[in-house]
Amino acid sequence: MTPTIEVAGLGKTYGSERVLHRLDLSVDGGVLALLGPNGAGKTTLVSILTTLVRPDSGTARVLGHDVVREAAAVRRLVRVTGQSSSLDELLTGRENLVLLGRLLGLGRRARGRADELLERLDLTTAGGRSVRSYSGGMRRRIDLAASLIAPAGVLFLDEPTTGLDPSSRARVWEDVRALATAGTTVLLTTQTLDEAEALADRITVLHHGRIVADGTADELTALVGGQTVVLLDASGSVIGRSETDGTPASVARALTALDREHLASGDGEGTRIELRSPTLDDAFTAITTSRPREEVAA
CATH class of the missing domain: 3.10.20 (Ubiquitin-like (UB roll))
Structure with missing residues (x-):
């Protein structure tokens, strides 16, 4: 079976700063949480996988397509939800979804798909209001709906619950779990360790551009004794x-x-x-402080 995400020898340098150092990673499905301190290379890796940045070395394939040579195919098959909304605040939530659906080729089906997602994410009433009137939690959920308006094999979520209250956060978690259960591969970047523990089937820790740990939450906590x-x-x-x-x-x-x-x-x-x-927090601290930068980047 072909992995949904496959990275081999991936490297990226900005000026004299090596951001990614010969990364190897294979993802077969489910939810992968990508953890790491600020500057670890998480954003650069996601940017490469979503065709926004070209690697300097190595290869990366998403759903069987090379992210450099087949970038257009990759963009058709993946969806990305960032930390800030990219929707038109003057339009209603439903109008935004219908517009995106039509742009992505759904045609007349866009209206039905928009209504389906609004109901699924408990936004049916809010769907008739302009996005600028939405609370933070509602904005995250309408962003998630926008990412799902057309079929996606892989969904990239960049810190999806940043700034949300506990109730909205729990709702987004439910939505992400439902997506993974339905067959969408989710790659999640987060600074919140309990979020990774709650959602991820597997956790990969980046540190100074290298993968320094990879496994389930239980496997990572076992590393610290x-x-x-x-x-x-x-x-x-x-x-x-x-x-x-x-x-x-x-x-x-x-x-x-x-x-x-x-x-x-x-x-x-x-x-x-x-x-x-030991907790995942204990493991993360031990993993990312156990070796100096010079050793990690050697």
């Missing part, structure tokens, strides 16, 4: 910790160690014990 037994004082501050692999025997040894170190010395009054597992 096992569980930790922590001792908290009455105020909730950590006053002791002991590593454990999570087995009963290991937890018992950790408790004994903490007992010897703190409880027996009189530090036990008002304290409590917690068993903590």
